[in-house]
Amino acid sequence: MDLNFSPEEQAFQAEVQAFLAEALPAEIAGRVGRGEEPTREDMERWHAILNEKGWLAGTWPEEFGGQGWGPIELHIFEEECAKASAPRIVPFGTKMLGPVLMKFGTPAQQAEYLPRILDGRDWWCQGYSEPGAGSDLASLKTKAERDGDVYVVNGQKTWTTLGQYANRIFCLVRTKFEGKPQEGISFLLIDLDTPGIEMRPIRLIEGGYEVNEVFFTDVRVPVGNLVGEENMGWTIAKYLLGHERTNIAGTGFSVQALRQVKALAKQVKRGGKALIESPLFAARLASVEAELEAVKITNLRMLSKAAAGGQLGAEPSMLKIKGTVIRQELNDLARRALGPAAAPFPSEDLDNLAIAPKGHAHNASGYFNNRKISIYGGSNEIQRNILAKGMMRG
Amino acid sequence: MNFEMSDDRRMLADSLARYLADACPVEGRVDVAYTAPWHSEEAWVGLAELGAFYALAPEEAGGMGGSGFDISVVFEALGRALCPEPVLATLLGLRLLADAGRDVEEVLAGQRLAVGIGELDAPYDLDGITCHAEGGLLTGRKSVVYGGAGAERLLIAAQAEGKLALFDVNAEDAQISGYGTIDGGPAAEVFLDGTPGELILGDARAALEEALDAGALALCAEALGAMEVVQGILIDYLKTRKQFGQPIGAFQALQHRAIDLGIEIEQARSIVILAASAEGGPEFGKRVAQAKFLVGKIARQVSEEAIQMHGGIGITWEYPLAHYAKRLVMIDAQLGDTDWHLERLMGALAAE
Numbered sequence: 001m002d003l004n005f006s007p008e009e010q011a012f013q014a015e016v017q018a019f020l021a022e023a024l025p026a027e028i029a030g031r032v033g034r035g036e037e038p039t040r041e042d043m044e045r046w047h048a049i050l051n052e053k054g055w056l057a058g059t060w061p062e063e064f065g066g067q068g069w070g071p072i073e074l075h076i077f078e079e080e081c082a083k084a085s086a087p088r089i090v091p092f093g094t095k096m097l098g099p100v101l102m103k104f105g106t107p108a109q110q111a112e113y114l115p116r117i118l119d120g121r122d123w124w125c126q127g128y129s130e131p132g133a134g135s136d137l138a139s140l141k142t143k144a145e146r147d148g149d150v151y152v153v154n155g156q157k158t159w160t161t162l163g164q165y166a167n168r169i170f171c172l173v174r175t176k177f178e179g180k181p182q183e184g185i186s187f188l189l190i191d192l193d194t195p196g197i198e199m200r201p202i203r204l205i206e207g208g209y210e211v212n213e214v215f216f217t218d219v220r221v222p223v224g225n226l227v228g229e230e231n232m233g234w235t236i237a238k239y240l241l242g243h244e245r246t247n248i249a250g251t252g253f254s255v256q257a258l259r260q261v262k263a264l265a266k267q268v269k270r271g272g273k274a275l276i277e278s279p280l281f282a283a284r285l286a287s288v289e290a291e292l293e294a295v296k297i298t299n300l301r302m303l304s305k306a307a308a309g310g311q312l313g314a315e316p317s318m319l320k321i322k323g324t325v326i327r328q329e330l331n332d333l334a335r336r337a338l339g340p341a342a343a344p345f346p347s348e349d350l351d352n353l354a355i356a357p358k359g360h361a362h363n364a365s366g367y368f369n370n371r372k373i374s375i376y377g378g379s380n381e382i383q384r385n386i387l388a389k390g391m392m393r394g
Numbered sequence: 395m396n397f398e399m400s401d402d403r404r405m406l407a408d409s410l411a412r413y414l415a416d417a418c419p420v421e422g423r424v425d426v427a428y429t430a431p432w433h434s435e436e437a438w439v440g441l442a443e444l445g446a447f448y449a450l451a452p453e454e455a456g457g458m459g460g461s462g463f464d465i466s467v468v469f470e471a472l473g474r475a476l477c478p479e480p481v482l483a484t485l486l487g488l489r490l491l492a493d494a495g496r497d498v499e500e501v502l503a504g505q506r507l508a509v510g511i512g513e514l515d516a517p518y519d520l521d522g523i524t525c526h527a528e529g530g531l532l533t534g535r536k537s538v539v540y541g542g543a544g545a546e547r548l549l550i551a552a553q554a555e556g557k558l559a560l561f562d563v564n565a566e567d568a569q570i571s572g573y574g575t576i577d578g579g580p581a582a583e584v585f586l587d588g589t590p591g592e593l594i595l596g597d598a599r600a601a602l603e604e605a606l607d608a609g610a611l612a613l614c615a616e617a618l619g620a621m622e623v624v625q626g627i628l629i630d631y632l633k634t635r636k637q638f639g640q641p642i643g644a645f646q647a648l649q650h651r652a653i654d655l656g657i658e659i660e661q662a663r664s665i666v667i668l669a670a671s672a673e674g675g676p677e678f679g680k681r682v683a684q685a686k687f688l689v690g691k692i693a694r695q696v697s698e699e700a701i702q703m704h705g706g707i708g709i710t711w712e713y714p715l716a717h718y719a720k721r722l723v724m725i726d727a728q729l730g731d732t733d734w735h736l737e738r739l740m741g742a743l744a745a746e
Contacts, residue, residue: 297664
């Protein structure tokens, strides 16, 4: 048993820390640290800085412009980024489509799209969910019908994250209408400039705008934009969802959130004493800290297994459930610590009133927005179904 | 980073598991653990002969282990077997005697020793101890002393000259009322009334705290072993018990609850690893408090949920689950319960 990183891994960790201290712009880290959504410019600027360093898609093989990082390096990088309040790398190109193209794409597709993901010419978004196909993704209805050299796409996608900034979308579409639903799905790349596509914003609970509905009406897509074989989309989708799930617990975000809640609870006063001395609040804080310490170890156990070439089974689903619940509890404590000072709808006009302590005006927004983390990427109930399947089989 | 057990510890775990399966089978446990002397003298001697106690003491003290992971390996095996032997008392005794610079050879060889710390009104808190000594004579009462029934030797924490001190007492000199516990195993009330004791640590506070933390780690590991057995029993049952024409494990209401138990047990395993790794370092107390708090909570959940998902069979005397469930609930009351360890963590928060 040895819970420490190897000397090489520790050196890498120090390198990442030093890089972040120097290269992460303070105003971007400030916004992320306060719980505000980074702007489009923030994300593009950060991507460019990382790409220059070669770290935008560190797990990609060197031949495609990555560093060939293994799971432990990726974990170290992501943890340090989260602790430094760096914006999350938009995952749709780097973590999702990139690996899919490397595994299922033609050499021509790889040559065309992979460099454009890294240098920012393409911003990809995801067309998976539909109004009638959420957790039951295989029942999706958006159809692509062959017409000579093109597919004609009709239907509707939803929950498309940051689609408003994207120029391309990868979609799961139905290409076969009989047989098992999973066997009639294809994976299609679509240029968002194509006529017949409409992107409409969905405003979320806290008032922010990060997801969209996408409508397709007789959208003509070249057949060359198909990835893999026709009707192989479900296999690709499963590969994509199973890829790089080592950060699924989001422990870096939780470590950062815990640090902020502790600082806040020392600053905020209740009954003449610091909130952290209130037994009920301190009990919840100490409880969630113990949970977080445990899930960090569970995460390292999984990484250690993955790095040794072991096949991951139940671990990512377990980590997703536990990791999201812990983060949401921390979000709730951050909101609750403010009392009524969490109530004002965040607005720059209010900043000079300093109602909440500096950096905490978005605590309620963050709490409400992060209800999403136990829903997206396969809801926690779907994760339990996956685990139960393994339990009953095993 | 490496989460594999060393070869030595794996061998220790395997040989202990083999021995316990043979000497303390769960099926025979009800005959042993609930009637005087509430454990098996034969199994106790066997554990000593196997060298199990050597794994709990460091080399300086004549042992062959004593680190956090040595403790967790031994107690996880004891927990899996639901073994009622009072090994915890030996662990506490070995650490305290080593701190006092005393010879531990007899204890390593299987001397039955018990450690009296908690009292009726101060089950966990060292500050609340009222038992006291004057001129080497001890007065007071130690309550629910685990392993107290049948002990040959007692280590007693008592106030002496303004400090918390530790005394070595011949069990024949004290009045010991032995009994069995609801989860099986020997315990006792120890009455001291001018009882002679040898002062072995004049200021025992640090040694007691450290020994109690090691003991709490052991209990967490024991609970972990027991929980994993319960999980296995539960999953088997979900697959085989049929109602409404299908295995009850086909019902999502039960599936999700069983999965949640599995996730919690992984949390328990992780926090036990973290606490074991911290043994001997400055964070040991905090990590043990986190572990005992989490494991206490999880053990009760596992126990209650496993019973509920079984239905009536889960609360029958003849079904092993019932005995595991009792141990998993009652283990929380030893060496600081969930609330006590949480308060420890809360107190430390403001001081961070």
